[in-house]
Amino acid sequence: MTHADVEAPVQVTVADGIAHLTLDNPTRKNAISLGMAQLINEFCHRVEGDDSIGGVVIDARGDYFCSGADTRDLAASSADPASTEAVRRTSAVYDTFVRIGSLPVPTVSVVIGGAVGAGLNLALATDVMLVTPDTVLDSGFLARGIHPGGGHFSLLGRTLNRQQAMVHGVLGVPLSGTDAVRLGLAWKAFPEHTIRTEATALLDRVSRDPDLARRTKRSADLELGPTAASWPAAVELERGAQMWSLGRKSAGGWKKKPPRSVVE
Structure with a gap:
């Protein structure tokens, strides 16, 4: 069975035992809005309840995986960051990472172009990250003058040692796809024209x-x-x-x- 809603900023297809979630907001470098966060949560609910799904691929349309949380939502939250509404906004985005990381099937992210801040958190929440050699992974929070969120250091610490996580997350040094593979933050680097095929192939056995x-x-x-x-x-x-x-x-x-x- 296959399904896709062409109107949505998140596309979902399910076929041959693999569920694909594609961020589809390329004009904003696939920044995650509250509406997108809700659709990601709905996707997770579907995967959790469908025993015919054996693996998940998360990718994005366009030439950039995800630039983080939508800055319009961040700006609204900055007006009164301790308010109930501001906490609701940030939690809505960050909770999606926990949902992705808690899915009952193996998950693979396909990161083309770059992933920054919350976008990097989303990629790190998957079990396996695939990149291109020139992908840029950037903690990004400090560059925007804000403290990291979404369990950023916990996610980095799952694969990086303390010094590497400090350089990347605290000192703000970005990583290329090649560097990410060398440090173990990503699994492998593939050319852009084959990376999606490689992601599907990686899930071949579990999908069956x-x-x-x-x-x-x-x-x-x-x-x-x-x-x-x-x-x-x-x-x-x-x-x-x-x-x-x-x-x-x-x-x-x-x-x-x-x-x-x-x-x-």
Whole structure:
């Protein structure tokens, strides 16, 4: 099944076990407005409730992934930042990152052009980030004279060490896609004309077995942290899910060779 609403600033398609969310506000470099945040939350709700989905790709239309939160909303919040309305505005955007990061299936972001501030948070909330060599990843908050938000340092600290996170997030040094891969912030860099195909290929195996993908993703989340489980605890944590998968496969299932992955 495929679906897309051509009027919306966020496009959603679901096909062959993979859900695609595309930011579609290119005239503002896909800055996240309150309306877009609501649509992202609706997308997450759909993925959570559809057991036929085994993976998610998040990308953007145009030549820039995401320039952050919409500055018009930030300006409105700056008038009285402690007000209920201002907190609601910022929370609406930042909560989308938590929703993306909590999805029950593997997620891949495709970052072309650049990601700044809240846009970088969105990319970091996914399990795997793909970039082009000349993608620019920029913390960006301090350049605008504001403190980072959305759990920015926690997201950076999932892959960067403390010194790297300080240089990027506190000192404001941007990273190219090539540098991001070298530091482990992104998985791989691909040319722009192939990167979306590579993202889909990366999810090929999980898209064909969504039930197993969801159980495996849950174990990975519990074991890897941010508060990582000990090895003995991880052995016990995985036991039930592995027993389920063994029972589903059955003794006869071992006679069949698994399908070859397109990324191997």
